[in-house]
Amino acid sequence: xxxLVESGGRLxxxxxxxxxxxxxxxxxxxxxxxxxxxxxxxxxxxxxTAISGSGDSTSYGDSVKGRFTISRDDAKNTVxxxxxxxxxxxxxxxxxxxxxYGLTVTRLLYTYWGQGTQVTVSx
Numbered sequence: 001x002x003x004l005v006e007s008g009g010r011l012x013x014x015x016x017x018x019x020x021x022x023x024x025x026x027x028x029x030x031x032x033x034x035x036x037x038x039x040x041x042x043x044x045x046x047x048x049t050a051i052s053g054s055g056d057s058t059s060y061g062d063s064v065k066g067r068f069t070i071s072r073d074d075a076k077n078t079v080x081x082x083x084x085x086x087x088x089x090x091x092x093x094x095x096x097x098x099x100x101y102g103l104t105v106t107r108l109l110y111t112y113w114g115q116g117t118q119v120t121v122s123x
């Protein structure tokens with residue numbers, strides 16, 4: 001069982017930066033691939049980025065490539081999402097998720113989810 005708690009979401013102006021954190025419980029954090037998804041009002045969940053359990057592989061959605069960076073600190077059981085050059089279309093609830101199936105973009109393969117943190121980008 002893994003519990004995930006996101007933090008760091010807030011209102012930010014377009015062009016600004018923000019770092020989200022996701023703290024995980026449990027002693028086997030490195031066994032999980034971690035991902036960030038987001039959901040804007042009226043839209044489905046969108047894959048943002050993921051990182052493998054070892055931290056040596058990452059994947060990014062096309063809409064965030066070159067602007068967002070995922071990283072993990074296994075000593076702190078925490079995964080981060082650094083978001084730069086934010087745009088109004090990045091406004092969404094951002095969710096952290098954990099998968100035992102390895103790095104994947106498939107939402108259904110992520111077993112554990114956080115409660116989400118709101119990011120709002122003003123124009």
